[in-house]
Amino acid sequence: MSRQDQFVRSSMPAMSRRSFLQGALAVAGGLTVAGCSTLGAGLVGSEVAPGTVDYWDLFGGGDGVRMQQMLDHFRQTNPQLGLQAVTLQWGNPYYTKLALATVGDQPPDVAVSHLSRVPTLVSAGLLQPLEPSDLEAHGMTPDKFSQRAWEGCQVDGKTYAIPLDTHPFVLFYNTDICKKAGLLDAGNQLKPLNSPDLLIDALTKAKQASGQWGGVAAVNGDTATNWRMFQSWYAQLGGEVLKNDGTEVVLDDAKALQVLEYLKKLSVDSKLMPSSVDYQGAVALFASGKAGFYMQGEWEITTFQTAKTPFSMTLFPNVYGGDTYAVQADRHTLIVPHRSDGDQKRTDRGLTLIRSLLDQSLTWAKGGHVPAWLPVRDSADYKSLRPQSNYAAAADAAVLDPPAWYSGSGSNFEIVVGSAVATVRSGQTQPEAALKQLKQDLQVLADTPPPT
Amino acid sequence: MTTQTIPRSETVEPAAPAQRPRGQGRQAWWFLAPFLVLYALFVIGPMLYALVMSFFNSSMVRPGLGDFLGFRNYSEALSSNAFWSSLWHTIWFTILTTPPLVILAFVFALLADRMGRSRWFFRFAFFAPYVLPSAVMALIWTWIYTPAIGLASDWLTRIGVTPPVWLGDPKWAMISIAIATVWWTLGFNFVLYLAGMQDIPRDLYEAASIDGAGPMKQITSITIPMLGRTTTLVAVLQVIASLKIFDQIFIMTQGGPDFSTRPALEYIYDVSFTDLRTGYGAAVSMLFFVVVLIVSFAWLMIVRRQERSA
Numbered sequence: 086m087s088r089q090d091q092f093v094r095s096s097m098p099a100m101s102r103r104s105f106l107q108g109a110l111a112v113a114g115g116l117t118v119a120g121c122s123t124l125g126a127g128l129v130g131s132e133v134a135p136g137t138v139d140y141w142d143l144f145g146g147g148d149g150v151r152m153q154q155m156l157d158h159f160r161q162t163n164p165q166l167g168l169q170a171v172t173l174q175w176g177n178p179y180y181t182k183l184a185l186a187t188v189g190d191q192p193p194d195v196a197v198s199h200l201s202r203v204p205t206l207v208s209a210g211l212l213q214p215l216e217p218s219d220l221e222a223h224g225m226t227p228d229k230f231s232q233r234a235w236e237g238c239q240v241d242g243k244t245y246a247i248p249l250d251t252h253p254f255v256l257f258y259n260t261d262i263c264k265k266a267g268l269l270d271a272g273n274q275l276k277p278l279n280s281p282d283l284l285i286d287a288l289t290k291a292k293q294a295s296g297q298w299g300g301v302a303a304v305n306g307d308t309a310t311n312w313r314m315f316q317s318w319y320a321q322l323g324g325e326v327l328k329n330d331g332t333e334v335v336l337d338d339a340k341a342l343q344v345l346e347y348l349k350k351l352s353v354d355s356k357l358m359p360s361s362v363d364y365q366g367a368v369a370l371f372a373s374g375k376a377g378f379y380m381q382g383e384w385e386i387t388t389f390q391t392a393k394t395p396f397s398m399t400l401f402p403n404v405y406g407g408d409t410y411a412v413q414a415d416r417h418t419l420i421v422p423h424r425s426d427g428d429q430k431r432t433d434r435g436l437t438l439i440r441s442l443l444d445q446s447l448t449w450a451k452g453g454h455v456p457a458w459l460p461v462r463d464s465a466d467y468k469s470l471r472p473q474s475n476y477a478a479a480a481d482a483a484v485l486d487p488p489a490w491y492s493g494s495g496s497n498f499e500i501v502v503g504s505a506v507a508t509v510r511s512g513q514t515q516p517e518a519a520l521k522q523l524k525q526d527l528q529v530l531a532d533t534p535p536p537t
Numbered sequence: 538m539t540t541q542t543i544p545r546s547e548t549v550e551p552a553a554p555a556q557r558p559r560g561q562g563r564q565a566w567w568f569l570a571p572f573l574v575l576y577a578l579f580v581i582g583p584m585l586y587a588l589v590m591s592f593f594n595s596s597m598v599r600p601g602l603g604d605f606l607g608f609r610n611y612s613e614a615l616s617s618n619a620f621w622s623s624l625w626h627t628i629w630f631t632i633l634t635t636p637p638l639v640i641l642a643f644v645f646a647l648l649a650d651r652m653g654r655s656r657w658f659f660r661f662a663f664f665a666p667y668v669l670p671s672a673v674m675a676l677i678w679t680w681i682y683t684p685a686i687g688l689a690s691d692w693l694t695r696i697g698v699t700p701p702v703w704l705g706d707p708k709w710a711m712i713s714i715a716i717a718t719v720w721w722t723l724g725f726n727f728v729l730y731l732a733g734m735q736d737i738p739r740d741l742y743e744a745a746s747i748d749g750a751g752p753m754k755q756i757t758s759i760t761i762p763m764l765g766r767t768t769t770l771v772a773v774l775q776v777i778a779s780l781k782i783f784d785q786i787f788i789m790t791q792g793g794p795d796f797s798t799r800p801a802l803e804y805i806y807d808v809s810f811t812d813l814r815t816g817y818g819a820a821v822s823m824l825f826f827v828v829v830l831i832v833s834f835a836w837l838m839i840v841r842r843q844e845r846s847a
Contacts, residue, residue: 178791181811188597209598209813305705306794363705366684491812504795529617536596536813
């Protein structure tokens with residue numbers, strides 16, 4: 086045996102013995118001093134702070150800031166109830182943690198969930214149905230919610246979620262560029278772009294006016310945007326992707342190809358939109374006035390307000406829909422994860438928080454979301470909120486992701502479809518090849534026995 | 538002075554330890570017991586449970602094991618493109634990182650070994666990134682790789698090279714992660730090599746230079762052969778570490794773009810915890826375990842044989 090090996094081997098135990106003793110001392114000391122500290126609670130599985138409301142969400146950016154304001158307001162108005170709020174990373178990571186915490190019987194009292202995820206959570210037995218009597222006690226009756234949003238929260242006749250908002254895919258436009266390009270009407274609103282040619286024409290004019298790009302929407306590293314864009318136009322054509330809870334792929338080849346060809350035309354063929362840009366890059370291009378249009382969910386409103394971009398917002402173009410408008414959207418809802426103790430007081434505390442958040446829907450609406458809570462949505466305050474109320478109609482034309490155990494906001498389904506659409510928009514793949522790949526990948530998911 | 542042959546490492550090996558006194562073995566078991574209990578509880582036990590689970594349609598959200606599937610989980614994995622491509626990503630990452638992490642660590646250790654007083658600084662400078670948590674390292678490199686405004690793109694643009702979309706291009710994403718990983722973990726191998734070099738008796742070099750060997754000859758005939766054991770250790774540890782790739786990729790790209798960097802471990806994570814299919818996830822884990830075992834064993838054999846013939 087050579088000496089360096091001896092060096093490696095002999096030095097290890099000595100070091101680890103010392104550090105083990107130090108570590109053990111530190112842990113023991115920490116437990117005695119802190120008593121019921123977070124660490125102690127974590128080790129023995131007790132509650133961090135009994136009697137408080139544990140709340141989880143997935144909001145970043147402007148939404149995150151507004152949610153903090155709303156939570157602070159709750160803390161002030163309900164000083165007797167403490168609040169432990171946690172923000173986790175959006176998409177699969179969030180729902181993974183939510184599911185694991187609930188399976189481990191340590192869920193938050195209230196959590197945010199996209200409505201498109203609710204059916205899967207219900208079938209996995211992770212949600213607690215909300216009793217009508219409890220809801221009534223907190224003044225949350227069906228007639229106070231936007232009807233379509235409320236209906237979406239019902240599974241087998243039981244209420245499993247409380248709708249907070251609808252967040253559709255929308256069209257942002259730079260008012261300076263569009264004015265220069267002659268795209269605004271007398272009231273400085275964007276003229277309707279209700280056909281494939283009208284949209285291309287508007288993008289061409291905007292490209293001339295901006296000197297760089299007609300419009301922009303994220304392509305790389307962002308499967309959700311690609312899915313939202315595809316789904317909006319595909320749904321306008323009346324297309325469906327999945328049926329029978331996701332066990333059947335019913336993608337319509339002709340309609341899907343029509344949309345994919347059009348998307349390719351916008352970026353690769355006509356170069357009206359960048360074919361290589363990520364989420365942040367797309368935001369930066371629009372914020373700095375290098376693109377006349379920006380396509381994304383309405384939540385980016387705060388970014389452009391902060392950047393002082395001259396902009397407004399309207400419905401995502403009804404390119405294929407004709408009389409029946411359709412647009413990809415999802416809804417934020419508040420859920421009460423299942424807990425084995427069935428503690429009524431805990432449910433009560435959770436519902437108090439939910440009601441408080443609903444009452445602050447106007448603050449939430451400033452972030453772009455269309456409120457589901459009618460006392461706010463029908464108020465004069467909301468109607469005078471511009472440009473947020475311009476696209477309130479999208480809430481009723483909302484097309485949510487098709488129900489399947491692998492679908493919903495930020496899910497495998499969105500990743501599979503969005504990835505394929507992205508390769509078309511970046512010019513890496515031809516529409517036919519992408520469609521073939523997409524159907525193959527979806528079939529694998531559809532054939533997998535559901536785990537719920 | 539008579540000519541002296543370089544002692545092979547075998548000649549300095551100490552004599553085999555004398556026979557242990559009787560009864561000491563039993564005492565050793567008592568000292569080992571706490572470890573063995575924890576090992577059985579947290580490693581052997583879960584592994585056996587996973588092996589059983591891999592034959593069932595187990596779900597994260599259903600109690601019990603679920604329906605017995607036989608080898609259906611295994612056949613599903615073996616016929617799944619996602620499984621094979623994630624396995625290839627892990628192996629591709631290993632191929633990309635192992636040679637630089639062994640060769641660069643050796644070269645830098647060699648350079649640092651030549652430094653006199655300031656050696657401590659280089660030892661510190663090369664080892665410092667290694668102590669960073671993976672999340673910190675991932676954040677730093679995500680900033681460096683930011684398209685258009687990031688440090689890497691900025692530098693390349695200044696010298697007139699069009700920078701790639703580091704983490705956004707499927708062709709570049711894994712290479713970018715490999716570069717970041719080399720920067721991050723080089724220090725560990727570097728320190729092992731440096732320790733090895735400092736153990737080489739200086740009189741060997743003295744003797745060699747008296748015999749007229751130049752610096753290059755000294756490296757190839759003294760340093761590299763004397764470091765044979767260290768190289769084996771570094772290479773084996775490195776291959777195993779690279780096969781376990783998960784953190785950086787999960788934080789920097791989450792396996793994207795378009796799954797082009799998703800390693801095998803993330804595939805296991807995704808199917809087990811996000812898709813809630815723990816039975817299938819267990820089957821994939823078992824397959825991956827076999828792959829790591831085979832690769833590590835084959836690698837060890839190759840390195841051992843080379844060392845013997847050297």
